[in-house]
Amino acid sequence: MYKTPEIQKKKPKIRKALKSRFTEANLIQDIVLTQPLSVRVFHWGFALSMVIVIITGFELHKPASFLAVNFGQVFVLHIAAAFIASGLVAFRIFDALIRHDTSLIPSLKDLKMLPKLMAYYFFLRSTPPPSGKYNSGQKLIFSSWIIVFIISSVLGLASYWLGEHLIWVWRFIGGAQVIRWSKFVATIYFTCTIPVHIYLSLTEDLSKLQAMVTGYEKNSPETP
Numbered sequence: 001m002y003k004t005p006e007i008q009k010k011k012p013k014i015r016k017a018l019k020s021r022f023t024e025a026n027l028i029q030d031i032v033l034t035q036p037l038s039v040r041v042f043h044w045g046f047a048l049s050m051v052i053v054i055i056t057g058f059e060l061h062k063p064a065s066f067l068a069v070n071f072g073q074v075f076v077l078h079i080a081a082a083f084i085a086s087g088l089v090a091f092r093i094f095d096a097l098i099r100h101d102t103s104l105i106p107s108l109k110d111l112k113m114l115p116k117l118m119a120y121y122f123f124l125r126s127t128p129p130p131s132g133k134y135n136s137g138q139k140l141i142f143s144s145w146i147i148v149f150i151i152s153s154v155l156g157l158a159s160y161w162l163g164e165h166l167i168w169v170w171r172f173i174g175g176a177q178v179i180r181w182s183k184f185v186a187t188i189y190f191t192c193t194i195p196v197h198i199y200l201s202l203t204e205d206l207s208k209l210q211a212m213v214t215g216y217e218k219n220s221p222e223t224p
């Protein structure tokens, strides 16, 4: 039967010259593929397009008086980046389904682990509680991003096609102004949580960041 490990222990493809050096140093068996290409393409594409969506979103919401930018061009950039981000989210969901990857889905156990993880982040514990590929905080943030993004995309399409399609969304939520404010609140949520994500990625374990770039990281006792 097909077993679905959270981390795929595939043999890395390494250039011959490096391979012999690694073999000499007994390193090959210590290197594991933790971030497949699909996740890396999704991650960096989603990160870039979301930064564009957020910055252009703020500009469209309330144009900054000190910026002499063309409103129409900002709008096109906003829509284009939002469509790219939507495509990438659809791709990641499809990828998770075919790889039976549940690493982004939080469980009840993750909620129970959260206070211990917070105690670690606030320097009240010396070690983080045990976790799989992502810890409980990451799972909650990542899955909330996907959900908030999907809801905002539907609201975004409803305002893009105002009065033409998705009229039920418009009626359900209570009008264009509520759609506008809901998207603004979602943008604030992303703006508050993305810096925390970047800060923790750069300060916690740099081998995780290396894996998000190369795919591979050194096998450590914490990575099951």
Ligand code: HEM
Pocket: 039, 042, 043, 046, 047, 048, 050, 051, 092, 103, 104, 133, 134, 138, 142, 145, 190, 194, 197, 198, 201, 202, 208, 209, 210, 212
């Ligand atoms: C310079 C900026 C960023 C850096 C350095 C960074 C770094 C990382 C790293 C290292 C991980 C893996 C965490 C781990 O294995 O423990 C990760 C995962 C993730 N990041 Fe970022 N990130 C950045 C920006 C963003 C932005 C702007 C977003 C979008 C809102 C984002 C969304 C995600 C998501 C959704 C995952 C989970 C990936 C998956 O499994 O599909 N990241 N990031």
